[in-house]
Amino acid sequence: MSRDINKKFWDEELETLPREELEKRQLEDLKEIVKFAYENAPYYKRSFDEAGVKPEDIKTLKDIEKFPFINKKTQRDTQGVGSFLGELAAVPEEDVVFISTSSGSTGVPTMSPFTKKDFDEFQDTESRWFWQIGMRPNDRYVHALNFSLYVGGPDVIGAQNLGALCIWGGTLPSERLLFILKTYKPTIIWTSPSYAWQLGEKAVKAGYDPKKDFNIKKIIVAGELGGSIDATRKAIEDLWGAEVYDFYGLSDIFGACAAQCEYHDGLHIAENHILVETIDIHTGEVLEPGQTGELVFTTLRKHARPLIRFKTGDIGRIDTTKCRCGRTHGRISILGRKDDMFIVSAVNVFPSDIEAVIREQSGITGEYLIRIFEQDFTSKYAVEIEKKADNAKTDDEVAEQVSAALKARTGVKPARVVVHPDGGLNTRSEHKSRRVIDERNIDYNI
Numbered sequence: 047m048s049r050d051i052n053k054k055f056w057d058e059e060l061e062t063l064p065r066e067e068l069e070k071r072q073l074e075d076l077k078e079i080v081k082f083a084y085e086n087a088p089y090y091k092r093s094f095d096e097a098g099v100k101p102e103d104i105k106t107l108k109d110i111e112k113f114p115f116i117n118k119k120t121q122r123d124t125q126g127v128g129s130f131l132g133e134l135a136a137v138p139e140e141d142v143v144f145i146s147t148s149s150g151s152t153g154v155p156t157m158s159p160f161t162k163k164d165f166d167e168f169q170d171t172e173s174r175w176f177w178q179i180g181m182r183p184n185d186r187y188v189h190a191l192n193f194s195l196y197v198g199g200p201d202v203i204g205a206q207n208l209g210a211l212c213i214w215g216g217t218l219p220s221e222r223l224l225f226i227l228k229t230y231k232p233t234i235i236w237t238s239p240s241y242a243w244q245l246g247e248k249a250v251k252a253g254y255d256p257k258k259d260f261n262i263k264k265i266i267v268a269g270e271l272g273g274s275i276d277a278t279r280k281a282i283e284d285l286w287g288a289e290v291y292d293f294y295g296l297s298d299i300f301g302a303c304a305a306q307c308e309y310h311d312g313l314h315i316a317e318n319h320i321l322v323e324t325i326d327i328h329t330g331e332v333l334e335p336g337q338t339g340e341l342v343f344t345t346l347r348k349h350a351r352p353l354i355r356f357k358t359g360d361i362g363r364i365d366t367t368k369c370r371c372g373r374t375h376g377r378i379s380i381l382g383r384k385d386d387m388f389i390v391s392a393v394n395v396f397p398s399d400i401e402a403v404i405r406e407q408s409g410i411t412g413e414y415l416i417r418i419f420e421q422d423f424t425s426k427y428a429v430e431i432e433k434k435a436d437n438a439k440t441d442d443e444v445a446e447q448v449s450a451a452l453k454a455r456t457g458v459k460p461a462r463v464v465v466h467p468d469g470g471l472n473t474r475s476e477h478k479s480r481r482v483i484d485e486r487n488i489d490y491n492i
């Protein structure tokens with residue numbers, strides 16, 4: 047049976063559940079998964095016993111606050127202990143059909159296992175996000191994400207299950223990707239925001255007009271913050287003449303756990319799968335919805351490796367009010383990684399704030415590099431940018447303009463702004479761009 051392409055929702059009942067009803071379902075699943083984790087995962091049995099809590103203590107959603115946190119370190123420490131899947135896993139290996147691993151960019155890669163049911167529900171969630179941004183069976187879709195080990199690779203199956211014509215692009219060299227865009231005329235593509243920008247620039251340099259020579263109507267971006275920074279999103283949209291949608295994934299859960307709708311006002315998170323808490327980054331105290339802190343997720347339905355109170359390391363907030371699109375699942379906004387945040391003169395600064403300023407300024411290319419360093423026992427930051435070739439201002443004038451804008455936005459002036467000529471910064475890469483260099487010798491205890 048094919049779906050009505052005019053239907054707004056992938057799963058209307060689920061996506062528009064009244065809040066009370068949604069929370070009732072969350073509570074049922076929470077009770078079940080906490081019990082399942084306690085009875086089947088050696089780590090949870092031990093940690094709950096040590097904390098003096100039992101699955102029966104969950105009477106309301108708030109009762110989750112009595113349970114201990116876990117984090118990346120817990121995953122690393124328990125991985126491979128006792129069995130191949132480790133002590134956080136709650137099913138035997140024969141029930142597992144897929145594992146993805148994290149990039150390992152901040153340490154030993156961690157492995158995320160899925161049962162068949164976990165995987166099917168993961169893909170149904172991905173179909174829901176694709177439908178939400180307007181993908182329909184008559185779309186042609188290029189999945190230009192890494193397929194090797196990475197949890198975002200299989201997301202293409204969600205698009206395929208929806209009925210779209212899928213092109214498993216992976217991380218093709220840009221010339222071949224441009225050939226596909228030109229020849230097959232796909233309507234939707236998913237890549238990282240920095241690559242969406244660079245691919246557009248390469249297309250222009252190769253003599254294409256991305257607005258006319260291709261047929262891209264929508265660009266999905268994830269993996270970096272740009273898609274939620276209005277100035278960056280707008281710059282990519284202007285370059286391609288397409289609408290940009292930000293997705294948010296976690297290697298520990300799903301390729302995309304949350305996605306923007308047509309209002310681009312935060313990212314709807316699959317609250318039927320994830321119970322979201324926000325905690326104070328210093329005290330661990332649980333905050334109210336709307337307040338900014340570290341996001342803590344409990345997976346409500348993943349049985350292979352349940353995550354109970356997993357500290358994500360991402361700083362953000364959740365808005366649980368109903369969205370204008372009619373969906374009731376809360377919307378998260380991510381400000382940045384806890385370990386990317388730096389404190390200058392008692393002010394929390396996120397690289398995303400700096401990016402927003404750089405992308406809004408005229409006369410510079412939008413490429414940047416941030417250096418964080420220590421001087422006189424305090425943290426400072428410097429920003430390197432590129433002046434456009436046709437900018438008549440002197441380097442000093444450009445530096446002063448950017449410095450003042452950064453002070454206005456973040457509250458603290460950079461120690462210096464270094465101005466390079468157009469193309470002078472080595473930040474354009476085929477993959478995730480490294481734009482923050484921390485030269486301080488600090489041991490982060492995340």
Ligand SMILES: [Zn+2]
Binds near residue numbers: 309371
């Ligand atoms: Zn919405």
